[in-house]
Every structure is written in structure tokens, then in C-alpha cells.
Amino acid sequence: MLHQGTVVAVDIGNSRIKLGLFHLQPSADTGLPQPAATVTLAPDSPGEACNVEPLGEWLAETISPGTPLVVASVSRPGTQALKDYLAAHHDGAWNQLRVLTNADLPIENLTDEPDRVGIDRLAAAVGASTVRRAESPAIVIDFGTAITVDLVSAEGAFAGGAILPGIGTAAVALHARTDALPAVRPPIEGKSPASVGKNTSDAIRSGLYWGAVGAVRELIARHRDGLVKPPQVLVTGSTSPDMARLLGGPDYTVRYMPHLVLAGVASTWWKLEE
Ligand SMILES: Nc1ncnc2c1ncn2[C@@H]1O[C@H](COP(=O)(O)OP(=O)(O)O)[C@@H](O)[C@H]1O
Numbered sequence: 001m002l003h004q005g006t007v008v009a010v011d012i013g014n015s016r017i018k019l020g021l022f023h024l025q026p027s028a029d030t031g032l033p034q035p036a037a038t039v040t041l042a043p044d045s046p047g048e049a050c051n052v053e054p055l056g057e058w059l060a061e062t063i064s065p066g067t068p069l070v071v072a073s074v075s076r077p078g079t080q081a082l083k084d085y086l087a088a089h090h091d092g093a094w095n096q097l098r099v100l101t102n103a104d105l106p107i108e109n110l111t112d113e114p115d116r117v118g119i120d121r122l123a124a125a126v127g128a129s130t131v132r133r134a135e136s137p138a139i140v141i142d143f144g145t146a147i148t149v150d151l152v153s154a155e156g157a158f159a160g161g162a163i164l165p166g167i168g169t170a171a172v173a174l175h176a177r178t179d180a181l182p183a184v185r186p187p188i189e190g191k192s193p194a195s196v197g198k199n200t201s202d203a204i205r206s207g208l209y210w211g212a213v214g215a216v217r218e219l220i221a222r223h224r225d226g227l228v229k230p231p232q233v234l235v236t237g238s239t240s241p242d243m244a245r246l247l248g249g250p251d252y253t254v255r256y257m258p259h260l261v262l263a264g265v266a267s268t269w270w271k272l273e274e
């Protein structure tokens with residue numbers, strides 16, 4: 001079937017909503033489609049619903065009316081907020097969200113309950129499949145509200161993985177479940193914290209950050225133990241630029257690919273349109 005190729009991919013997580021405009025041109029460098037423009041919708045305060053207001057300007061300035069908005073969501077309130085906003089604005093020009101289900105994703109799913117896997121994990125695996133060397137496995141780490149460490153088999157199937165608390169989520173839990181620990185926000189840019197914190201907040205920052213590094217390294221090593229070939233390791237989501245370097249290991253390299261989930265959503269859409 002002939003189609004225009006242009007699509008807005010939407011990744012609705014439990015903290016933020018990410019959108020990317022894609023045209024049908026994989027980047028020569030990785031084979032991974034790269035967005036021509038992106039916007040991220042965040043809550044005004046952590047833990048609240050996303051403020052979807054900035055969407056209107058982005059759509060009006062960047063996107064031709066009628067371009068499909070294709071959604072992978074792990075948050076029903078997030079999906080509803082987006083639907084409500086689009087229905088109430090722009091005279092319905094953006095009213096057709098195509099909300100993907102797991103069965104739409106062009107990847108074999110080897111888990112016990114394929115329908116329950118977060119569609120963001122599957123979309124990232126689809127993105128990883130286009131990047132990985134033929135017949136090599138991949139490990140995909142996504143830093144978000146949760147951290148996921150997933151395996152894409154050498155044959156290109158989603159094999160499962162691990163889910164652990166995201167750094168911000170763990171910070172909220174420490175504050176909520178203790179008398180003395182303050183609320184600490186993870187670093188937004190750059191720098192890894194010193195491991196020896198000299199005050200309570202810095203000690204928490206250290207523990208959460210280096211704890212996540214150690215946990216993810218252990219999970220990569222354990223996933224890797226079951227593999228014949230060394231994996232390609234891809235990191236995505238909200239994390240510091242240092243993270244990919246810190247996660248590197250003896251026989252694999254780690255690449256940071258911020259738009260892996262969005263690229264997987266766009267690739268899925270093009271496959272569905274074929
Ligand atoms: N630079 C950063 N380093 C570490 N954690 C971060 C950084 N930026 C954001 N976070 C944490 O990442 C989480 C949200 O990431 P996000 O990609 O918005 O999640 P989701 O995909 O679940 O919506 C929050 O817990 C936030 O505190």
C-alpha cells in the first residue's frame with residue numbers, strides 16, 4: 001500500500017510523554033530512523049499528570065494536519081490526557097490517535113504473558129532489532145519511572161528481562177518510608193555523583209545512582225551469560241550522559257540512543273502500513 005511515510009510517534013510513559021516526527025529515512029549511520037523534531041511533555045511537579053499544553057504549539061508549528069499520531073502507552077491516564085487535549089483543541093484536526101497494542105509490534109514475544117509486557121519495552125526492542133548486527137543479540141536498558149533491562153535474542157525476538165525501580169522512583173520511596181530522609185531529585189544533566197556523600201542528600205544521590213549502575217551491570221552480565229555471541233547493548237531513556245560509558249563491559253560496547261522507543265513506534269507504523 002502506498003503511504004506518505006511521515007508519522008508522529010508518541011511514547012507515553014508513567015512520568016512523561018515524548019513525541020517525535022519521523023520521515024521514512026533511516027539514518028545511514030545506524031539504520032535507526034531519527035526524528036526530525038521532538039517534544040517532551042512533563043508534569044509541572046514530579047508525580048503529577050503531564051502538562052499537555054505545550055503540545056498545541058508544537059503540532060501547529062511542526063506537523064502537517066492529518067499526519068498520523070501513533071501511540072505506544074504504558075499509562076492509561078497519560079493516554080486519556082492526550083486524547084482529552086486533542087479532542088478539545090484544534091477543531092479535531094489531530095483527533096485520530098492510533099493507539100498500538102502489543103500484537104501490532106513486529107517482534108516475536110517469548111514471554112509467558114505477551115499481552116502484559118510494557119509496549120515501550122517491545123518498541124525499544126523493535127528499535128534495537130534495526131540497529132543490531134544480523135544474528136547478534138541485543139540488551140536494551142530503558143531508564144524511566146522504572147528501569148528495564150531486556151534481552152533481544154540473536155533471532156530478533158523479545159526474550160524478557162528485568163524491571164527495577166527508576167532512580168526517581170526509589171528516591172520517592174526513601175522519602176515516603178522514612179522519618180529522616182529528605183526528598184531528593186535525580187541529577188538532570190551530566191555528572192555522576194561522588195560515591196562518598198558528605199551529607200544526607202548526597203549520600204542518597206550516591207546510593208541511588210551507583211546502585212542503579214551496579215544493578216544494571218549485574219543484569220547485563222547475567223543476561224550475557226546465557227548468550228553465545230556478545231550482545232550489542234543499547235541505553236535509552238532519562239539518564240546522565242555518563243551512563244553508557246559506565247555500563248561498558250569486557251566484550252560488549254554500550255551505545256546511548258535517546259530515541260529508541262520512538263523509532264520503534266515509527267518503524268512499527270511503517271510495517272503496519274505496508
Ligand atoms: N538525568 C537524569 N538522571 C537520572 N535520572 C533522571 C534524569 N532525568 C530524569 N530522571 C528520572 O527519570 C524518571 C523519568 O524518566 P522518563 O523518561 O520521563 O520516564 P517515563 O518513560 O517513565 O515517563 C524520573 O524518575 C526522573 O526522576
Ligand SMILES: CC(C)(COP(=O)(O)O)[C@@H](O)C(=O)NCCC(=O)O
Nearest residue numbers: 013014015074116117118144145146
Ligand atoms: C516497566 C514499565 C512500568 C516501564 O515504564 P516507564 O518507566 O517507561 O514508565 C512499563 O513497561 C510497564 O508498565 N510494563 C508492564 C509490565 C511488563 O512489562 O511486564
Ligand SMILES: [K+]
Nearest residue numbers: 013120142144
Ligand atoms: K520507558
